[in-house]
Each structure stands twice: as C-alpha cells, then as structure tokens.
Amino acid sequence: MSTITYGSGTDPMKSAIRYAVLILVGLILGLPLGIRLGHRTFDRGNEMFSEVLALSEYETLAGIQYKESDFPHAKLALQDLIKFMDEMETNNKPELQRSTELDRGIAYMRLAFLEEKAGNASESATYIHKAQAVLSKRDGSEQSEEHLREQVTRYDRTPTYKLPGIFLLSRKM
C-alpha cells in the first residue's frame, strides 16, 4: 500500500503529529518558565501585602494600649509587638525589614519613655541603646538620644496609632 503524498512530498498525518509533539514540547518547556515568572511577579507583592495587613493591626492594637492603658499593660503590649516583629523575621517574612526596623526602634523608645515615667532609669537607658542599635542597623546612621526623644515625642503627639514605617507603607497600598 502506497502512502499519499502532496506537493511538498510530506505525509500530512506525520506533519500533524510532528506539530502536536512540538506544541507539547513547547508547553512542557513553557510551564516551569511561566510558573517561575509568576512567582517572581506575585509572591513578593503578596507576601508584602499580607505582612502590611498583619503588622498594621498588631501596631494599631499596641499603639492603642500605649496611649490608653496603665504602665504594665502598655509595656506588655509594646514588648509583645517587638516579639511579633522578631517572629516575623524568624518565620521568613523579611519583606518589610526596613519599615519594621524603624517601627521597632520607635517601640523601644516608647518602652524607654514608659520606664522613665515609672522611675526605672537603667531599664530606660537599656531601651534607648536598643533603639539606637536597631536604627543604626537600618541605615547605618548614629542617632543621638536627644534626636530620638524629640522625634518619638513628636510622633506620639499625632493621632496615629500605627507606627510610621507601616503607616507609610499602608498608605501606598
């Protein structure tokens, strides 16, 4: 039995199979490429979005407690906020690191203010050093105690409950 051939001399069945195989090969090659490209595009943005939402609420509740509650509750809320930020880092959620460092520095300064008001000068000094260390790690600059006191006191006078790093990020979203 002879095979029917056309002008070009190719069997159309064979050509169709060849095309199908080539499409399949392209599909198999394209799939991981698309997945990789998609992960690069969406994962970071999605992670950041989730982190901003979670940290915004945590900072809001801690901020309310700092402004409205007594010394032990305000202190507990701020220490817990710092613990949450630490856990975010250890759980591989470092997308917001720079913003988190700023907010962590302010949280330490607020703890310093609370300890100072409670008459605990040495604890206050420890928290100020921690604030300076965190902010120095963030941008390499050395911030004086006076400058930090002035900045945080000014921020505390605003009606905002979120800390500035997250507040600015959430405004962009």
Next chain:
Amino acid sequence: MKKWLSSLVPLSIGLGIGCGIGYFSALLNAGAKNVLVTSPTGSGFQQVFTGMGKLYAFETLASNCKGSSDMQFVLGNEADLIVKFREAANGSGLNPAIDVAESRLAIRNAIAAEAAKDSKLQSEQEARARKLLESSGWRDPSEARMRRVITALDDEECRQSPTARVPTQ
C-alpha cells in the same frame, strides 16, 4: 530553512501556552496564600499572623470610608474571627491585645444598636466594652473614650483611602 521555521512556530505556540498556564497558576497560588483568603492554620505564630491580617481587613470595612459596607455582615464576621483568634493566640506565645479588639467591636455594635434604636442591646454592648477595657488596664475605660478612639481610627483609615469618608454615624 523552511522546515526549521515550520518547527519553530508550533514550538513557540506551545511555549506561549505553557508560559501562560504557568503564570496563571502562580497567580492563583499566590492568591490562595493571601491572608485574606487563607484560613488560620499552621504554627501558633502563623495563625496569629493570619488572624491579625483578617482583623485589619474587617476593621477597614467597618471604618466604612465609602459608606457602602454591610455593617451587620462585617461586624458578625469580625466577632467570629475574634473568637477563633483568641483560641489561636493562646498557644502562640504571643499576647496580642484581643480584649481591646473585642471592646472596639462591642462599641461598634453599640453604635449600630443606637442607630437601630435598640437601647437594650446598646447598653449590653457598652457594658461589655467597659468590662474588657477595665481588664486591659485603661485609665479611662468608659465607652465614650473608646468611641473617641474609634473615631480616630476611622479617620486614620479613611485618610489613607483615596475616597472621601461618608459619615455614617
């Protein structure tokens, strides 16, 4: 040359389709991991993280900046979330101010009851809020104080929103 070109066309088509499917599946996968969609599972921290993200979303809706939120739906869901969130936070080693979140919700419910002229529900919710604020160490645990905090929170939220706030209370 012609044969080579005729092979490149189906290969490119396949590559394009494969890339598209992969990209779309990555989008779906990323969406499924979003705190707004995923249910609070995993480690204690992960559950608190997800719960906090959802709580923020409900509070954004409760701020009602556009004046179009279904408040009954939002406040009902926020109440369910706080119950689950309290359980999740228990074993997490974290101590988020859930009592403050619950008292905020109670005052939002009281405001809704006031608008519906249900004075019994309003006073019940205000009493609940006061009790929670006392246990949270508030210097002024009155419902008036929490109302002022809510107003400030809503203003903060609506300042961030591109749409001007429509007063609903």
